[in-house]
Amino acid sequence: MFSFDDEKTRWFMVSVLPHEPALRAWLSRKRAAGIDVDDVIQETYAVLAARETIRDIRHPRAYVFQIAHSIVVRHVRRARVVSIQAAEDLEGFDPADDAASPEQTAVDRDELRRLAKAIAAMPGQTRQAFILRRVHGLPQREIAVRMKLSESTVEKHIGRGVRFLIDWFGHGGKAGSQTSRVVEPEKSALDGRARNQSKH
Amino acid sequence: MAERETSRSIDAAAAAWVAREDRAPLTSDEEAALNAWLRADLRNAGALLRARAVALRSESARALGVGYDPVDFGAVASRPSRRRMLAWGGGLAASVAGAATIGVVLQAPKAHATDRGEVRLVPLEDGSTVMLNTATRVTVKYDGDHREVRLVEGEADFNVVADRRRPFVVEADGRRFVATTGGGFRVRKLKGALLDILVHQGRVELASQAARNGGPVILETNTRLVLSDALSAGSLSVPQAVEPSVVTRDLAWRDGKIAFQGETLAQAAAAFGRYSDIRIVIQDPALAREPVTGLFAANDPVGFGRAVAGVFGVAVEERDGTVIVGAPSAA
Numbered sequence: 001m002f003s004f005d006d007e008k009t010r011w012f013m014v015s016v017l018p019h020e021p022a023l024r025a026w027l028s029r030k031r032a033a034g035i036d037v038d039d040v041i042q043e044t045y046a047v048l049a050a051r052e053t054i055r056d057i058r059h060p061r062a063y064v065f066q067i068a069h070s071i072v073v074r075h076v077r078r079a080r081v082v083s084i085q086a087a088e089d090l091e092g093f094d095p096a097d098d099a100a101s102p103e104q105t106a107v108d109r110d111e112l113r114r115l116a117k118a119i120a121a122m123p124g125q126t127r128q129a130f131i132l133r134r135v136h137g138l139p140q141r142e143i144a145v146r147m148k149l150s151e152s153t154v155e156k157h158i159g160r161g162v163r164f165l166i167d168w169f170g171h172g173g174k175a176g177s178q179t180s181r182v183v184e185p186e187k188s189a190l191d192g193r194a195r196n197q198s199k200h
Numbered sequence: 201m202a203e204r205e206t207s208r209s210i211d212a213a214a215a216a217w218v219a220r221e222d223r224a225p226l227t228s229d230e231e232a233a234l235n236a237w238l239r240a241d242l243r244n245a246g247a248l249l250r251a252r253a254v255a256l257r258s259e260s261a262r263a264l265g266v267g268y269d270p271v272d273f274g275a276v277a278s279r280p281s282r283r284r285m286l287a288w289g290g291g292l293a294a295s296v297a298g299a300a301t302i303g304v305v306l307q308a309p310k311a312h313a314t315d316r317g318e319v320r321l322v323p324l325e326d327g328s329t330v331m332l333n334t335a336t337r338v339t340v341k342y343d344g345d346h347r348e349v350r351l352v353e354g355e356a357d358f359n360v361v362a363d364r365r366r367p368f369v370v371e372a373d374g375r376r377f378v379a380t381t382g383g384g385f386r387v388r389k390l391k392g393a394l395l396d397i398l399v400h401q402g403r404v405e406l407a408s409q410a411a412r413n414g415g416p417v418i419l420e421t422n423t424r425l426v427l428s429d430a431l432s433a434g435s436l437s438v439p440q441a442v443e444p445s446v447v448t449r450d451l452a453w454r455d456g457k458i459a460f461q462g463e464t465l466a467q468a469a470a471a472f473g474r475y476s477d478i479r480i481v482i483q484d485p486a487l488a489r490e491p492v493t494g495l496f497a498a499n500d501p502v503g504f505g506r507a508v509a510g511v512f513g514v515a516v517e518e519r520d521g522t523v524i525v526g527a528p529s530a531a
Contacts (some may be wrong), residue, residue, distance in 0.1 A: 004249065013253035037206035045246025112454060113273075113329065113359075115261050120270035127270060133222070134261040135268050140223045145281065151223065159212075159219030165254045166211055 008054050015060035016048065021172030022061075023068060035075055041170075044068045118168045122161055129154050130161035205241060213237065214247035218255045231425075263456045265320030272323040309341035314354070317475045317499050319456055328368065331357040333453050334475045334498070342366075355388040357454060360402070369407075375427060376407040383421070386451060395427040400447045422447055458498045462491045465508060465525075472501040480505050483526040487512060 020041065044067045048054065057063050068117045104105070119130055132143045140158065144151045217234060220226065228232065238245050261268075270496070312322045314332045322330045325342060332338065336354025345365075346508035349358065351372040360368045362382035370377045372389045379385065383402015389395055397404070399419040406417040406425070419425055423439040442450075449459035460468050466488040469480035475498040482488040490512065496504050509516035514526040 004252065009249065009252045009256055012249055013257050017250070017253050017257065038211075039243060042210060042243035042246040042250075045249050046242055046244070047246070049245035049249040112260060112331075113259075113303055115258065116264055116268065116270075118504045119258075119261060120273035120275035122270075127275065130258075131268065131270065133262075133475055134258050135264050136266055137262055139203060155219045155223045156216075156220055159216040162218050162251055162255050162258070162287065163212055163215035164249060165258055166215065169248075169254060169257070 004049065008048075008051075011054050011060075012045075012048065015057075016045070016064055017169060019061045019064060020170045021063060024170065026065065027068060027072065029101050030072060035072060040068055040071050040075065043071050047071075118165055119161075121168070125149075126157045126160045126164065129157035133158055133161075207243065207247075210241065210243055210247045211251070214244065214251035217248060218251045244458065245502045260455045262319075263319045263454060265318055266313070267320050267322075306435045309339040309348075309350070311337065311339050313337040316477065319453060319498075326363060326366075327361040331359075331454050333357075351387050352390050353389055353391075354387065355390070355453070357384065357386040357451060359384045373427075378405045378407050379403070380405050385419070396424070397427075398424045398442070398447065398450055400451065452495060453498060456498050457495050459495050460492045462493055464488060465490050465492050468492045468504070468508075469525075472498070472504060475499060476501050478502065478521050478523060480525065483524060484514075487514065487526050 023041065023044075024037055027035070027040055034128075044064060047067050048064070119127060119134070122130060129143055129147060129149075132138045132146065133140065138146070140154045141151060143149075144154045147154065149157075215419070217237070220230065232240075238248065240284075295354040309467070312320075312330070312332060314320050314334060314336050316334070316335045318334060319349055320332045320340075322332060322340075324330065324340060324347070326347065328347070330338060330349060333355035336356055337352040338354075338356055339350045339352065341348045341350075347366050347368045348362070349356075349370050351370060355494075356370075356422050358368070358370060358379070360379040360382050362379075368379040370379075370385075370387055373395050374386055375395065377385070377387065377397060379402060383399070383404070385397060385399040385404050397406075397419065401421055402422070404520060406419070417437075417439065418426070419439045422442055422444060424442050425439045425498075426436055427437050452459040458468075458471055460471075464504045466480050469482055469488075472478075472480055478501045480501050492508065494507075496507070500516060502523055505516050505518075505525050509525050512526075516526075517524045
């Protein structure tokens with residue numbers, strides 16, 4: 001089953017989360033037909049969640065890219081319709097992608113500033129609830145009293161705030177509208193189908 | 201079998217679970233529901249892991265301090281921002297907690313201060329920022345030609361936006377540090393300690409003192425300079441290169457943490473003293489010399505005392521604002 005101890009969550013925050021924008025860009029470049037980048041990312045993380053321990057992972061970025069690659073391969077095989085383009089793009093795993101980007105080293109320094117910007121970009125009430133929870137450290141119960149909302153509404157706002165940050169950090173701090181994901185123009189043409197996410 | 205969920209709805213569900221956990225511990229029914237949800241789709245566990253990590257990351261927002269105003273970071277003000285209220289003055293300003301102290305300084309220089317245990321990010325009008333550590337006071341003076349910040353006491357981390365026409369100058373103890381590029385540097389001025397500067401990005405020039413070769417003292421990225429007391433030319437200090445890991449540890453306070461790497465327990469206890477009124481007393485002198493390594497919450501000296509006591513197998517006692525580690529016990 002899955003293990004979600006604090007150590008793994010913290011490790012994930014430090015070693016995996018910062019690479020998500022790069023992973024997303026890399027997967028988008030694969031152009032494999034029928035691939036939903038967001039599905040692949042979630043499945044990749046599920047592999048990490050299922051691991052007993054993460055202590056033996058020495059190169060988290062490379063490891064995560066490898067898992068993602070194998071999942072893409074599996075998806076394409078499952079789809080049975082492999083375009084020539086997709087097959088070409090699936091050739092091997094490019095180790096060059098694994099070099100830590102220069103901006104990576106600066107992540108720590110700007111982290112708080114990014115967070116401040118991300119929270120500032122949240123929609124009104126969600127932002128207010130989130131600031132009271134995370135900046136002021138008030139429990140949800142007290143936030144409900146202050147904002148004159150029910151506790152379950154506050155919980156919804158906190159959930160929306162977390163949801164907002166998942167998008168924000170996953171796309172490298174460029175969340176677009178309040179709740180919808182950013183679809184870069186060059187990407188929308190490629191995986192528009194997947195993004196529409198018709199149930200299948 | 202149910203229809204396959206979209207990754208978007210899975211993320212929403214994962215975030216909702218994290219918010220639920222944040223509200224109160226899960227009941228056993230909820231626990232069962234969460235486990236059922238995790239088994240329902242391969243992707244769910246991955247989404248939950250990410251949602252939890254994101255929530256954990258957002259916890260460092262605490263370090264923004266209660267003075268955090270989202271308007272300073274590009275939020276559209278849905279209501280008048282605190283600052284605008286101040287400008288209007290009068291009854292409005294008086295109704296805002298803590299406004300009085302800031303309200304009087306519409307003219308330069310502006311003062312910013314933190315209490316003991318507080319860490320705050322102060323955005324400056326040009327986009328530069330100053331992060332104030334515990335018990336710190338600075339005054340800010342901007343005009344057409346200068347950007348000057350005076351560190352009156354404490355510790356501050358400056359992140360400077362380059363502006364050729366207006367040098368960014370930090371003054372402390374009569375020394376003037378000039379950021380010649382955009383970048384970041386930390387200056388520390390504590391009672392009973394030497395003035396200490398650490399540059400972690402860009403270049404900083406020590407204007408008021410010449411180097412041995414007659415040129416200015418220049419601090420490059422990842423160098424640290426500890427200045428001797430005397431301003432006299434005879435007591436020159438030389439910047440020392442520091443490892444990036446040392447820089448990270450040095451700046452852990454920006455996230456509300458204190459990092460130790462082999463400091464003695466006595467030193468660690470003293471470090472906590474900067475952040476709260478609670479004192480940590482290590483009773484046994486031999487224990488006080490033991491090295492300690494780790495990352496700790498700066499605002500939790502009691503937790504630190506307990507952790508230490510646990511590691512070294514000694515008793516811990518809390519009494520009248522003092523945490524006594526190694527207190528005599530029945531055990």
